[in-house]
Amino acid sequence: xxxxxxxxxxxxxxxxxxxxxxxxxxxxxxxxxxxxxxxxxxxxxxxxxxxxxxxxxxxxxxxxxxxxxxxxxxxxxxxxxxxxxxxxxxxxxxxxxxxxxxxxxxxxxxxxxxxxxxxxxxxxxxxxxxxxxxxxxxxxxxxxxxxxxxxxxxxxxxxxxxxxxxxxxxxxxxxxxxxxxxxxxxxxxxxx
Amino acid sequence: xxxxxxxxxxxxxxxxxxxxxxxxxxxxxxxxxxxxxxxxxxxxxxxxxxxxxxxxxxxxxxxxxxxxxxxxxxxxxxxxxxxxxxxxxxxxxxxxxxxxxxxxxxxxxxxxxxxxxxxxxxxxxxxxxxxxxxxxxxxxxxxxxxxxxxxxxxxxxxxxxxxxxxxxxxxxxxxxxxxxxxxxxxxxxxxxxxxxxxxxxxxxxxxxxxxxxxxxxxxxxxxxxxxxxxxxxxxxxxxxxxxxxxxxxxxxxxxxxxxxxxxxxxxxxxxxxxxxxxxxxxxxxxxxxxxxxxxxxxxxxxxxxxxxxxxxxxxxxxxxxxxxxxxxxxxxxxxxxxxxxxxxxxxxxxxxxxxxxxxxxxxxxxxxxxxxxxxxxxxxxxxxxxxxxxxxxxxxxxxxxxxxxxxxxxxxxxxxxxxxxxxxxxxxxxxxxxxxxxxxxxxxxxxxxxxxxxxxxxxxxxxxxxxxxxxxxxxxxxxxxxxxxxxxxxxxxxxxxxxxxxxxxxxxxxxxxxxxxxxxxxxxxxxxxxxxxxxxxxxxxxxxxxxxxxxxxxxxxxxxxxxxxxxxxxxxxxxxxxxxxxxxxxxxxxxxxxxxxxxxxxxxxxxxxxxxxxxxxxxxxxxxxxxxxxxxxxxxxxxxxxxxxxxxxxxxxxxxxxxxxxxxxxxxxxxxxxxxxxxxxxxxxxxxxxxxxxxxxxxxxxxxxxxxxxxxxxxxxxxxxxxxxxxxxxxxxxxxxxxxxxxxxxxxxxxxxx
Numbered sequence: 001x002x003x004x005x006x007x008x009x010x011x012x013x014x015x016x017x018x019x020x021x022x023x024x025x026x027x028x029x030x031x032x033x034x035x036x037x038x039x040x041x042x043x044x045x046x047x048x049x050x051x052x053x054x055x056x057x058x059x060x061x062x063x064x065x066x067x068x069x070x071x072x073x074x075x076x077x078x079x080x081x082x083x084x085x086x087x088x089x090x091x092x093x094x095x096x097x098x099x100x101x102x103x104x105x106x107x108x109x110x111x112x113x114x115x116x117x118x119x120x121x122x123x124x125x126x127x128x129x130x131x132x133x134x135x136x137x138x139x140x141x142x143x144x145x146x147x148x149x150x151x152x153x154x155x156x157x158x159x160x161x162x163x164x165x166x167x168x169x170x171x172x173x174x175x176x177x178x179x180x181x182x183x184x185x186x187x188x189x190x191x192x
Numbered sequence: 193x194x195x196x197x198x199x200x201x202x203x204x205x206x207x208x209x210x211x212x213x214x215x216x217x218x219x220x221x222x223x224x225x226x227x228x229x230x231x232x233x234x235x236x237x238x239x240x241x242x243x244x245x246x247x248x249x250x251x252x253x254x255x256x257x258x259x260x261x262x263x264x265x266x267x268x269x270x271x272x273x274x275x276x277x278x279x280x281x282x283x284x285x286x287x288x289x290x291x292x293x294x295x296x297x298x299x300x301x302x303x304x305x306x307x308x309x310x311x312x313x314x315x316x317x318x319x320x321x322x323x324x325x326x327x328x329x330x331x332x333x334x335x336x337x338x339x340x341x342x343x344x345x346x347x348x349x350x351x352x353x354x355x356x357x358x359x360x361x362x363x364x365x366x367x368x369x370x371x372x373x374x375x376x377x378x379x380x381x382x383x384x385x386x387x388x389x390x391x392x393x394x395x396x397x398x399x400x401x402x403x404x405x406x407x408x409x410x411x412x413x414x415x416x417x418x419x420x421x422x423x424x425x426x427x428x429x430x431x432x433x434x435x436x437x438x439x440x441x442x443x444x445x446x447x448x449x450x451x452x453x454x455x456x457x458x459x460x461x462x463x464x465x466x467x468x469x470x471x472x473x474x475x476x477x478x479x480x481x482x483x484x485x486x487x488x489x490x491x492x493x494x495x496x497x498x499x500x501x502x503x504x505x506x507x508x509x510x511x512x513x514x515x516x517x518x519x520x521x522x523x524x525x526x527x528x529x530x531x532x533x534x535x536x537x538x539x540x541x542x543x544x545x546x547x548x549x550x551x552x553x554x555x556x557x558x559x560x561x562x563x564x565x566x567x568x569x570x571x572x573x574x575x576x577x578x579x580x581x582x583x584x585x586x587x588x589x590x591x592x593x594x595x596x597x598x599x600x601x602x603x604x605x606x607x608x609x610x611x612x613x614x615x616x617x618x619x620x621x622x623x624x625x626x627x628x629x630x631x632x633x634x635x636x637x638x639x640x641x642x643x644x645x646x647x648x649x650x651x652x653x654x655x656x657x658x659x660x661x662x663x664x665x666x667x668x669x670x671x672x673x674x675x676x677x678x679x680x681x682x683x684x685x686x687x688x689x690x691x692x693x694x695x696x697x698x699x700x701x702x703x704x705x706x707x708x709x710x711x712x713x714x715x716x717x718x719x720x721x722x723x724x725x726x727x728x729x730x731x732x733x734x735x736x737x738x739x740x741x742x743x744x745x746x747x748x749x750x751x752x753x754x755x756x757x758x759x760x761x762x763x764x765x766x767x768x769x770x771x772x773x774x775x776x777x778x779x780x781x782x783x784x785x786x787x788x789x790x791x792x793x794x795x796x797x798x799x800x801x802x803x804x805x806x807x808x809x810x811x812x813x814x815x816x817x818x819x820x821x822x823x824x825x826x827x828x829x830x831x832x833x834x835x836x837x838x839x840x841x842x843x844x845x846x847x848x849x850x851x852x853x854x855x856x857x858x859x860x861x862x863x864x865x866x867x868x869x870x871x872x873x874x875x876x877x878x879x880x881x882x883x884x885x886x887x888x889x890x891x892x893x894x895x896x897x898x899x900x901x902x903x904x905x906x907x908x909x910x911x912x913x914x915x916x917x918x919x920x921x922x923x924x925x926x927x928x929x930x931x932x933x934x935x936x937x938x939x940x941x942x943x944x945x946x
Contacts, residue, residue, distance in 0.1 A: 013391050015379045015409050017829050018845050019244040025841065026228065026247060032844075044865065047885040048407050052854065053419040055886055057412035140231060141242055143383045144391060190415045192370070192399050192548045 003086035004153040005125060006180030007139070008162050009061055012187050013146035016046060016059035023141035027126060032112060034123035035063040035138050058186055061147075063138075064089060064110040064123040065171060065179030075105030080120075087152075087180050090124045093117070107175055152180070198222050203232045203763060205695050205703040206246045207688050208832045209310035213384040214697035215242045216764055217249075219689065219708040226250060226689060226709055234701065234764050241384040244842065245832060251839045253687045253712070257671050260713035263682040269659055272677040279714065279724065282681050287728045289664040289680075293635045294326075300615045301635040303329040303622065307642030308336070308833070311697035312688075312705070314742035315718040317604040318735070319640060322722050323614040324607045325731045329634060332926055335619035336647060339928035340564025343921045344573025347791045348802075350781030354577055357787075358557045360587030363699055367393035368554040372545075373402045374576050375425065375563030379409030381827040382560070385698045390558075401545060403428070403537075404562075405892045406826055406852075418545070419889040421536040422822045422932055423566040423807030429575030430804055431531025432546045433523035433582060441550025443584035444501065450780075451581055451787040453516030454480040454499030456488060456507065462795040465512050478784060481505050481514065488512070515790030519578070522801050534804070534812070536889065555585040562827075566933035567808035567918055574791075574802040581787045603745050607734050618926030619648065620917050626661050636664040640685075640718055643673040643834045646901055649913040649929040652876055668721055671838060674901040684715040691717030694743045700767045702752070704743075704760035797920050807933045808916060811891070819873045819935035821857065821893050825909055828896035837900045849899040849909075850881040853938060857891065858884040861939055868905065868941040871895070871912060873934070878907030879941050893938060897931070912936055 016037055024033035040058040041049045048055035066089045073081045073089065080095035081102060091102070091111075096119040103111045103120055111122040126136035134140075139147040150159035162168070162184065170179045200221045205214055216232035229249055231242040262282035267273025277285075293301055304323050309316040323330045334342060345354040362368065371393060378386035391413065394400050402414040403425075411417045420428060436442050447453040455478045456465040465488060468475035472490045481500035482489040488507040489495055501516045513521075532539040549555050557580045563572050580586050606613050617625055617634075625634040645654045659665070659678045667679035676682050690712065693705040711717070716724075719742060723735035737744075747755060755765055782788045791800050799805075811817040827833075830842045851871050853863060863869055869882045871893065880895070888894050901908040913934050917927040 012395070012413075015383055015387060015413075017244055017380075017383060019242070019247060021845065022244045022247045022841060026250075044883065044885065046409075046887065047883070048412065048887055050886070052856075052886045052889065053407070053417060055407045055412075055417065057407065057409075057887075137230075141247060143241065143243055143387075145238070145388060186413075187394070190399060192401065192416055192544050 001153050003151045004180070005087050005130060005149070006066060006152055006159065006182065008148045008159050008168065008182045008184055010146045010148065010184045011058055011060065012184065013144040014059045014061060015144045015146075016057075017143045019141050019143045020061055020138035020147065023137045024123070027129075027137040028121075030112070030114070030121060034110070034112065034121065035061050037061045060183065062108065062110065062171070063181065064125075065108055065177065065181045066125060068178035068180070069176060071105040071107060071177065072102035072111060075101045077101060084127070086130070088125045088127050088130070090127055091120055091122060093119050093121070096120055107172055107177065199227065202706055202708045203704075203761065204689065204706040204708050205232075205311075205764070206249070207310040207312040207693060207695055207705050208245065208835065209308040210243070210245075210382060210832045212311045212697050213241070213243065213382055214311045214695055214703065215246050215384060216240070216703060217242060217246060221708055224709045226253065232763070235766055238388075239701075241388070243383060244829065245836045248836065248839050248841045249687065249689065251841050252670070252836065253689055255671070255838070257838065258713065258715075259669055259671060259676075259682060259684040260715070261684060262714070265680050269665075269678045269680075270655065272672060274682065282683060283724055283728050285681055286666055286725060289636065290729070293663055297633055297635050299326045299328045301329075301633055302326070303331050303617065303625075303634050303637045305331045305619075305622070305637050305639045305642060305644060306333055307640065307647075308333050308338075309641065311695040312693045313696065313746055314693050314739045315641070317601065317742055317746070318719040318722040318739075319638075320601070320604040320614070321607045321734060322726050322729075322731065324605055325726070325734060326614075326729065327612060328614060329617055330614045331617050331619055331622050331637075333619070333642075335926050335928055337565050337929045337931050338561045339618065339921060339926050340566075340569030341559075341561055341573055343570035343924045343928065344564060344577065346925055347570070347794065348574045348577045348581070348782070348788050350788075354559075354573065357586045358559070358577065358580055360556060362389065362393070362556045362558075365389065365392070367396045367398045368556040369398065369552040370548055370555045371398050371400050371558060372549070372555065373400065373404075373410055373414070373558045375404055375420075375572075376558060376560045377404065377406070377408040377410045377562070377826060378558075378560075379413065380829040383829070386558075399548070405822070405824055405889050406894055407887050408826065416541070416545070418537045418541055421534070421812060421889070422824055422892060423568070423810045424535045424804070424812065425563055425572035426568065426575035426802055427526060427531055427534040427804035428537065428542070429572070429579050429802060430523050430526040431528060431535070431542055432549060432579050433519070434526045434531070435528065435543060435546035436550045436579070436583065437520050437523055439547070439550060441547070442582045446584035446586075447501065447516060447582055447789075448496045448499055450586070451516075451789045452478070452784045453514060453519070453789050454496055454501055455491065455515050455784070455790065456480060456505065456512040457515050457518055457790060459504075459511040459513060462800055464792050465507060465510065469510065470507060479507075481512075519582075519789055519801055522803060526804070549579065549583055549585075555580070555583065557585065562932065564928065565931045566810065567916070567930045568805045569928060569930065569933075570918075570921055570924065571799060571802050571805065575804075578789050578802050581789055586787065618922070620915055620927045620929065621922070623653070623658060623915055627657050635662060637662055637666070639665070639667040639675060639679070641668070642675070643900075644675045645678065645910075646674050646834050646908065647898075647910065649910055649931060650875060650915040651901065651908060651910040653915060668718055673834070683721055684713060685721065686711045686715045686717045690715065691719070692739055692743060694746050696767070701764040702755055702760070702767055703764045704757065706761060794920065794924075797923070799920055808930065809914065809935045810933045811935050817935060819937045820891070821936050821938060822891060823871070823912060823934040823936040824892060824894050824932040825897035826894050828898060831896075831898035834898045834900060837898055837903070848881060849895060849903055850883040851938065852883050852885055852888045852894040854886060854888050854890040854892070855884055857893070857938070858882065863938070863940055869938050870941045871907075871936050871938050873912055873936045875914065876907045876911035878909070878911055879905040882938075893936065
């Protein structure tokens with residue numbers, strides 16, 4: 001059976017450190033990185049929500065969702081974007097002509113325009129590393145060990161097992177894009 | 193794939209002065225050029241890690257602003273005007289100045305100001321060795337803000353650091369029922385070595401409480417967050433004890449067995465009743481009240497079980513009480529309502545926490561240096577350690593310990609065993625030594641791995657009164673830091689990727705920091721730099737072989753026999769032998785050999801018990817203060833103190849300093865996020881952006897430490913802090929800088945106005 005790669009990002013373990021962003025910039029020599037960390041429900045990073053002292057602060061790293069039905073692919077007039085058999089959505093930088101149609105089409109704001117090279121770029125799940133049997137660099141460098149990478153088609157993989165937990169969510173599920181990036185929400189606060 | 197074949201993989205380790213997390217790093221190298229850094233393997237797979245700073249180290253290594261050659265100052269001190277000179281010329285100038293000063297004032301007028309070495313050993317050892325040989329002055333690094341912890345720990349546990357006793361089995365991944373993170377934010381300052389374990393523990397059922405004036409990253413992961421007013425920690429500790437005692441949740445057996453709680457204290461002079469007072473032949477022994485015999489007896493192993501812990505006793509006309517009774521009486525003064533008022537924590541939260549501490553099977557109290565950076569921070573440490581002690585939550589076995597370092601310092605401290613070693617000054621004592629000649633005059637300083645004026649209290653005083661008194665200043669540096677601008681000679685130093693060192697970290701591993709590439713430009717490692725100086729001063733024989741020989745010297749120690757350089761090249765090795773003869777406390781090295789919940793040595797100072805004393809400056813009742821806000825400094829994930837503060841890849845994420853202010857305080861001052869504001873007190877005005885957020889409690893403002901002075905529009909963090917010495921800390925060990933005990937006011941800034 002073919003592979004179906006993706007992430008489960010554990011918000012309980014994400015400490016908002018940005019190591020994923022830094023790792024991505026290094027791996028892809030990208031100026032900003034294709035994975036970015038936000039503080040949920042807050043415009044300012046690392047600012048808690050709620051009334052003092054009953055506060056909460058939850059981080060959410062966002063990246064290309066490697067959708068099963070990727071709007072970017074349908075939007076690209078030159079067929080530069082492809083979904084590989086293993087689920088990874090990639091932009092072929094040789095074909096991309098920089099029209100930015102995909103950037104408008106992506107509901108997740110996950111595609112960046114590289115001003116220098118004049119093309120669209122985004123997370124490719126480190127396909128080059130996966131092809132060598134390595135995990136994506138952001139997952140490897142995650143300080144909180146919050147990014148679980150694996151094959152959803154392998155029932156023995158950690159991600160497949162975690163997928164059975166019923167509290168996982170995906171971004172903008174109502175759009176029907178069917179992302180391969182899942183989130184596991186933080187644990188509820190417990191009485192002492 | 194020829195290109196691939198030419199790439200060498202070298203395992204090294206990051207010695208940065210963070211947690212100390214000490215990540216293993218795998219470097220991809222081609223032709224003396226490092227292409228990439230990634231996390232290296234550890235024997236325990238889950239320990240493989242790297243942080244965002246470690247990842248960014250190539251930006252430090254290849255930073256265009258690196259100092260490339262030795263430099264000689266040509267402008268005024270502080271102007272930053274320098275000219276290139278050769279190493280030979282630099283050494284000649286240093287030797288000439290050192291000799292002149294030594295002739296006039298003696299060698300001890302020359303001081304070595306070393307920053308925190310992180311996990312590094314030889315770079316520290318090299319300086320210690322030359323300081324020892326020349327009998328010059330070593331300036332201790334603890335007082336930079338870390339001395340409060342050893343001051344407190346030495347008093348109650350007799351150990352330099354309290355970790356082994358407080359963290360206990362936590363390091364062996366045996367999770368407690370309750371984890372209390374008190375005034376510490378490992379989520380940013382020790383994410384890998386500590387925070388990962390906290391998250392593992394939490395998932396396994398450990399309940400997590402965070403006590404902090406800030407709603408930190410760690411607090412965001414807590415089951416309960418308790419927002420404390422800075423500097424009131426010992427009041428909270430006493431409030432918790434009050435409730436624990438009231439409900440009889442303390443561990444009487446533990447108190448009798450392991451603490452000096454049963455020892456009788458004479459009420460007239462607050463000193464312990466001794467053998468001589470009760471006619472015992474052991475004149476200096478301690479005494480307790482034997483409940484069976486109804487008389488005071490010398491403390492013996494056999495009679496502690498019969499010791500009275502409460503009440504008062506008349507011993508030959510001398511009024512006495514057990515130390516534990518005195519502690520209980522002190523705690524009685526802190527009922528929940530009063531504790532709540534002082535600490536700012538709700539009464540019912542204090543009640544719940546006390547009950548949980550008293551009833552949980554195992555509690556771990558987690559703290560680093562933040563809690564001890566107030567004027568009485570040493571007592572705060574004793575306070576939380578006393579709560580741990582009266583509830584039996586102290587671990588005393590090595591196997592459950594934390595090993596800060598397996599260090600073989602002796603060859604460095606006493607380079608020549610026949611002659612005395614160096615003189616030692618605490619960092620705040622150095623201020624007085626330079627400015628007032630007290631206890632003796634210091635005329636020259638050598639700064640290594642420290643951005644002194646940036647990171648030390650009362651920067652303006654350093655600039656106006658301290659530097660001008662010095663005849664000669666040397667700095668080894670990577671960059672033209674604020675402190676380097678005041679040096680007469682700057683020497684270009686390597687990053688950790690350009691030299692080798694032995695790292696006895698992180699627990700439970702030892703690692704080799706392996707040189708990955710040859711030093712860039714004309715830079716040298718600190719050991720090589722000091723070696724060159726030693727040769728010119730006639731001590732070359734003690735530095736033969738440089739850092740490589742020093743690593744061997746450290747590894748020569750019997751406790752390190754099982755490790756070899758060769759094996760360490762391939763990876764970290766487990767630390768699994770008790771190092772004999774090293775300064776590691778297997779017993780409580782207190783005067784009594786017990787946990788000292790009552791410290792007789794501080795009776796004359798009125799601090800025998802862990803009492804609550806108000807902060808010296810931080811306002812606890814704001815309305816009466818000219819400067820009504822408490823100013824604290826959290827530690828940022830983007831820097832290790834001031835290191836990495838100039839790295840573009842990190843500045844891109846967080847480009848400039850800001851002061852965090854609570855919406856309640858901001859509203860009163862009509863401040864909104866991104867406004868430029870003045871943070872000020874009598875010492876200085878610091879101008880920067882505001883971030884309005886509930887991340888700090890009302891009445892407290894925070895600026896993350898480590899921003900460089902030139903990154904502020906005006907002033908800086910330490911322009912606002914003070915250098916007041918706590919004489920009790922000076923007596924116990926050395927005085928700390930009280931950076932979290934500072935009062936300020938904040939107002940909106942408009943251009944041209946102050």
